[in-house]
Amino acid sequence: MRVVIAKAGLDGHDRGAKIIARAMRDGGHEVIYTGLRRTPEQIVAIARDEDASAIGISTLSGAHARLIPSICQLLRAEGMDEVTVFVGGIIPDIDRGPLYDCGVRAIFGPGTSVNDPIRFLENVNERIQQNLPVGVGQGGTWRWS
């Protein structure tokens, strides 16, 4: 799969994102790392230009509640409904519901084993084969747990 790993906003914590990016490469994926401090608009443009099937967003700064819904909305506005969005970093439990509601399919917190996001992508792939919804604009209530 072609996967974009993105750092949004002013958040400079990039260790987790880099670990995940490397793990996904070792899981056989083509991973595009955006680098730090990208705006939601830039992240969507990057996913579009790279023809990515999935975007993994890493946030530890507390700005997730603003940035992630904005990315999801822009993706739908661009007609990129089939792109899968997943999130990692520090996301308090109470903030998770609203993120799922805007189309996020998985959230991975601190201490995540690097195998989990890889298994998640495998599951996404299986669902694509079966024509089941996985994308940010494809509806359904499926989420990874």
Next chain:
Amino acid sequence: MELNSKSPLFENAKNGDRRSLAKLLTRIENGEEIDIPTTKAPWVLGVTGPPGAGKSTLIDRLASHWSENKQRVAILAVDPSSPISGGALLGDRARMVHSNPAQVYFRSISARGNHGGIPNGLEAMIQALSESGWDRVIIETVGVGQGEYAVISVADRILLVDGPDRGDVLQAEKAGILEIADLIACNKSDLPGSLKAMKSIEDGLSYSDNPPPVISVSSLTGDGIENLVFRIEALEPDLGKSTARAKISLESIMISRIRRSPLYDDVIQDISQNKITSKQGAERMEENYGGI
């Protein structure tokens, strides 16, 4: 379905739809042939040089310069793939901080095991970009092994990026690459060792008949970039290739073709399982495909 000039993907890409362009390039990358007439020779700059020399950072500067001057710039950045998993970490994009992603088209490409030459379809991707209105196409090579040279087979202007902090600017095997460059950027002029690096590159060129200009730049501060752009603009596309270039160009295309042959994997397996010798393997490939 064949991709041709009537395909909706190509038509939309030509009308500026970036999503269609991206999907078109994916299909080419995955092995589909395109049949689009060439209406103009593409403008292609190949940027090569050792890992970490600053190729991506420099490309960011060039792209931002040209796009500010209303040129449409597309970048194809090739990174190696993992021989074990087949995956790839494509990190060149992280260096794009000055160029505006709304204007510049940037595409990361995995070498997909094709370390010996150019990734499959790279030439067709360049053509698709050029024919859909991208004035300048910049290729970043993997920077190691044959990939460093093979870019000659798809780019008619070659910029070599080198610099200090490598300690061994002039390794013996680098002599060849110095000579195939049209221009050499000695990057990181902001660092202390840069004068020494310039000198060492110039020494390495002292035996060549027609040495390329060496230009000192800093992609970090932007120093010298204007001068470099000016030199790039002044390059005459290399129509009559030098013998050295013609050789590399032909050989790298042959290597890519051999690897793309449907027999390749089978023959490799038979050789590795000792069923046939390497020579017999080569003969089998020649019989079936005339060498390709």
